[in-house]
Amino acid sequence: MGDLFVLDHPLLLHKLSILRDKNTSVKEFREVVSEIANLMCYEATRDMPLETVEVETPIAKAMVRRLAGKKMAVVPILRAGLGMVDGISRLIPSVKVGHIGLYRDPETLEPVQYYCKLPNDIADRDVLILDPMLATGGSAAAAITFLKDYDCKHIKLMCIIAAPEGIKKVRDEHPSVDIFVASVDEKLNEHGYIVPGLGDAGDRIFGTK
Ligand code: PRP
Ligand code: URA
Numbered sequence: 718m719g720d721l722f723v724l725d726h727p728l729l730l731h732k733l734s735i736l737r738d739k740n741t742s743v744k745e746f747r748e749v750v751s752e753i754a755n756l757m758c759y760e761a762t763r764d765m766p767l768e769t770v771e772v773e774t775p776i777a778k779a780m781v782r783r784l785a786g787k788k789m790a791v792v793p794i795l796r797a798g799l800g801m802v803d804g805i806s807r808l809i810p811s812v813k814v815g816h817i818g819l820y821r822d823p824e825t826l827e828p829v830q831y832y833c834k835l836p837n838d839i840a841d842r843d844v845l846i847l848d849p850m851l852a853t854g855g856s857a858a859a860a861i862t863f864l865k866d867y868d869c870k871h872i873k874l875m876c877i878i879a880a881p882e883g884i885k886k887v888r889d890e891h892p893s894v895d896i897f898v899a900s901v902d903e904k905l906n907e908h909g910y911i912v913p914g915l916g917d918a919g920d921r922i923f924g925t926k
Contacts, residue, residue, distance in 0.1 A: 718892055718893065719873075719888070719891070719892060719893050719895040719896065720895050720896075721884060721888070721895075721896045721898070722760060722761075722895065722896065723899075723901055724756075724760050724897060724899050725899075726756065729753060729756050729757070732749050732752055732753050732756070733753065733877065733878075733899050733900060735749050736749055736750065736753070736877070736915045736921075737913065737914070741921075743921065743922070743924040746921045747800060750800040750804070750849060750877070750918075750922060751801065751803045752804060753804065754803075754804030754847065754875070755805070756804075757875055757897055757899065758805050758808050761845055761873055761895075761897045762789075762808075765785075765787065766784070766785040766787050767782040767783065767784060767785055768782070768784075768786075787843060788813075788841055788843070789809060789812050789842055789843045789844075790813040790835075790836050790842040790844050790845070791805050791813075791814055791844075791845045791846075791847055792814070792816070792817055792835070792844055792860065792864065793814070793846075793847040793848070794817055794819050794846065794848040794856055794857070794860050795816055795817065795818040795819065796919040797848060797850065797919040798846075798847040798848040798849070800918070800922040801849065801875070802814055805845070813836040814836075815833075815834060815835035815836055815839060815844075816832060816833070816835075817830070817832070817833050817835075817864075818830065818831040818832025819831070819856045819859060819860065821852075821853075821855065821856060826855060827855055828856040830859065830863070833863070835867060839867050839869055840868035840869055843873070844864055844871065844872045845873045845874075846860050846861065846864070846872065846873070846874045847875055848860075848874075848875075848876050849877040849878065849918040850876060850879075850911060851874070851876040851878070851879035851880065851883035851896075852880050852882070852883050852905055852909050852910065852911050853880075853886065853909055854880075854882060854885070854886030854887045855886070857874055857876070857883065857886075857887050858886050858891065861874070861887070861890070861891045861894055865891075872891070872893075873894060873896075874887060874895070874896045874897070875896075875897045875898075876896070876897070877898065877899050877900070878898065878899065878902055878911055878914055878915060879896070879898040879900070879901050879911075880901075880903075880904060880914075881904065882904075882905055884898075884901065
């Protein structure tokens with residue numbers, strides 16, 4: 718069974734307060750999304766396997782621990798997930814990046830897929846799906862189903878803000894997936910927006926409204 722991790726580090730909560738503020742500029746919003754992804758990456762990669770090797774310091778030999786080289790991929794859900802990639806790749810420069818394009822039909826709120834490009838060996842990689850917003854959960858659940866169809870076995874989901882409805886949907890449909898969030902907000906409004914949320918993440922990252 719996967720877990721829900723609600724990350725509450727003071728730096729994260731402070732940065733989240735900047736995202737929520739409607740007066741935050743596009744430039745700052747984009748920067749802070751990336752910084753939050755960077756901070757959340759610490760927790761989402763806590764179980765990365767390590768190996769012990771010997772190195773020589775200028776003083777003596779030392780047994781040290783380093784990453785065992787398990788392959789990882791991040792998969793941002795377009796568009797808004799793109800804003801989180803850079804925050805992860807600054808910590809894990811060799812990470813491969815797949816893209817899944819989904820948008821929510823404004824009437825039905827159902828996810829519509831329009832793009833997909835994944836690393837060839839995605840099935841052998843630990844996959845971290847990125848999307849700032851988990852609202853109804855339709856987009857995230859569809860992305861996970863899609864990755865499972867590609868035979869991915871180890872899938873995690875990282876979102877900045879989640880609604881209880883979205884968490885429930887993902888946990889019901891994909892119980893093995895760990896979910897990492899910085900906030901579980903109150904509810905969805907009648908248009909499927911998270912309350913209080915931060916508005917439309919894609920529009921605020923890319924300045925399209
Ligand atoms: C937003 C967000 C998620 C989705 C969440 O994307 O980035 O992908 O909505 O909603 P859900 O949990 O109800 O599926 P949107 O569809 O607005 O597309 P965009 O990123 O291109 O703006
Ligand atoms: N997508 C967003 O960008 N924001 C929400 O509140 C819900 C879905």
